[in-house]
Amino acid sequence: MPTLLVPEPPVPDQFPSRKRFTRDEVKFLVDNNLLTERYELIDGEIVIKMPQNHPHRLTLLIIALWLEQVFGRVFVQTQQAIQIDKKDAHTNDYEPDITVYNRSALEFLPNEPTDQDVVLVVEVSDSTLATDRNIKAKIYARSHYREYWIANVKKRQIIVHRDPTADGYTAVSVYTAEEEIATLARPDAKIRVNDLFPPDVSSKQE
Amino acid sequence: MPTTLMPEPEIPERYPNRKRFTRDEVKFLVDNNLLTERWELIDGEIILVMAQNPPHNSTLLLIAIWLEQVFGRLFVRTQQAVEVAIKERKRNYPEPDISVLTKPLHEFYSRHPNPDEAVLLVEIADTTLTSDQCEKRDLYARAGVGEYWVADVKNRQIFVYRDPTSNGYTAVSMYTAEEEIATLARPDAKIRVNDLFPPDVS
Numbered sequence: 245m246p247t248l249l250v251p252e253p254p255v256p257d258q259f260p261s262r263k264r265f266t267r268d269e270v271k272f273l274v275d276n277n278l279l280t281e282r283y284e285l286i287d288g289e290i291v292i293k294m295p296q297n298h299p300h301r302l303t304l305l306i307i308a309l310w311l312e313q314v315f316g317r318v319f320v321q322t323q324q325a326i327q328i329d330k331k332d333a334h335t336n337d338y339e340p341d342i343t344v345y346n347r348s349a350l351e352f353l354p355n356e357p358t359d360q361d362v363v364l365v366v367e368v369s370d371s372t373l374a375t376d377r378n379i380k381a382k383i384y385a386r387s388h389y390r391e392y393w394i395a396n397v398k399k400r401q402i403i404v405h406r407d408p409t410a411d412g413y414t415a416v417s418v419y420t421a422e423e424e425i426a427t428l429a430r431p432d433a434k435i436r437v438n439d440l441f442p443p444d445v446s447s448k449q450e
Numbered sequence: 451m452p453t454t455l456m457p458e459p460e461i462p463e464r465y466p467n468r469k470r471f472t473r474d475e476v477k478f479l480v481d482n483n484l485l486t487e488r489w490e491l492i493d494g495e496i497i498l499v500m501a502q503n504p505p506h507n508s509t510l511l512l513i514a515i516w517l518e519q520v521f522g523r524l525f526v527r528t529q530q531a532v533e534v535a536i537k538e539r540k541r542n543y544p545e546p547d548i549s550v551l552t553k554p555l556h557e558f559y560s561r562h563p564n565p566d567e568a569v570l571l572v573e574i575a576d577t578t579l580t581s582d583q584c585e586k587r588d589l590y591a592r593a594g595v596g597e598y599w600v601a602d603v604k605n606r607q608i609f610v611y612r613d614p615t616s617n618g619y620t621a622v623s624m625y626t627a628e629e630e631i632a633t634l635a636r637p638d639a640k641i642r643v644n645d646l647f648p649p650d651v652s
Contacts, residue, residue, distance in 0.1 A: 256461055256464075258461050258463055261499075263496035278475050278478065289468050290469035291468050371466070371467075375464070
């Protein structure tokens with residue numbers, strides 16, 4: 245049985261009165277070479293994207309391949325921007341690691357998919373776990389995305405968020421490696437959580 | 451007797467990989483109208499200086515006037531930058547509410563005071579320090595500023611920070627309204643904490 249999680253106390257903002265950048269302002273920084281790295285704009289904060297490490301990339305690939313088997317190749321995309329609620333859109337700009345659609349991506353691209361198109365959003369998380377859980381979860385919930393998974397690479401767990409409200413997801417549970425998991429959209433297609441992560445090299449060496 | 455306080459726990463970074471701006475980059479933002487508010491730069495983060503409420507402003511005025519009486523009119527500066535440790539200047543530009551200086555104001559028309567030219571910095575806060583104000587205080591400690599006061603307007607208290615080290619101020623005490631307080635530089639010039647705050651209307 246997955247473990248139900250009570251909502252975490254919000255992480256206090258270290259800089260409560262910081263300047264929050266908008267997408268337009270960030271574009272200006274990029275155009276003027278003040279921002280040359282890959283970045284995400286999260287709640288007005290410019291966060292530099294670290295290169296993905298090997299376990300992160302592998303996990304992303306394994307989960308995407310499984311979702312493609314369940315939903316079909318043209319229903320799954322990686323690193324595709326999705327529409328964010330108007331209130332949040334000007335200070336938030338990032339692409340979920342994986343998005344799963346209820347219709348072929350070819351039908352709506354190049355338009356950004358909306359909550360009407362998306363049945364599952366997935367973030368693969370190692371160093372970004374706190375942001376993925378506390379900040380992005382709120383943004384995705386406010387934009388009505390009905391299911392949001394965080395794959396915790398280090399712990400080999402999936403955190404499943406359901407029932408989006410304006411205050412965040414109200415049903416949050418953790419699935420550990422030995423449990424079976426399925427999406428809301430295809431509850432019949434089950435998989436063991438452990439099979440969504442690459443082989444654990446460290447434990448084999450012991 | 452003032453109450454001795456333990457240092458508070460550090461707040462973890464919400465965005466460890468956030469972009470840290472330099473002074474030059476902030477100047478570029480200002481020149482291009484991307485930053486039109488009053489600002490400070492703390493650890494590469496641009497902090498907007500909020501419009502202050504009336505009790506905040508009158509506390510600032512009362513404390514500044516008392517410090518002018520103690521140190522002289524030309525030795526007290528309000529809402530102007532002070533320099534920090536040299537290696538931290540590139541990504542920091544803090545502005546204390548009040549600086550008490552060792553040299554008169556006209557020395558600082560073309561530059562800001564160095565940390566060793568400040569004997570006391572004062573911040574006016576609504577209650578306790580917000581976490582960005584804590585960052586700022588630690589910056590002054592690392593720069594070696596000998597004394598730092600935080601005036602808690604709501605509770606009519608003053609937090610006094612002394613003994614700066616590279617890890618922050620190690621001596622922290624709180625003075626409540628009925629206690630007497632004095633600066634390290636002029637221990638003879640005492641005042642009742644309550645007299646540094648505007649009359650309590652509520």
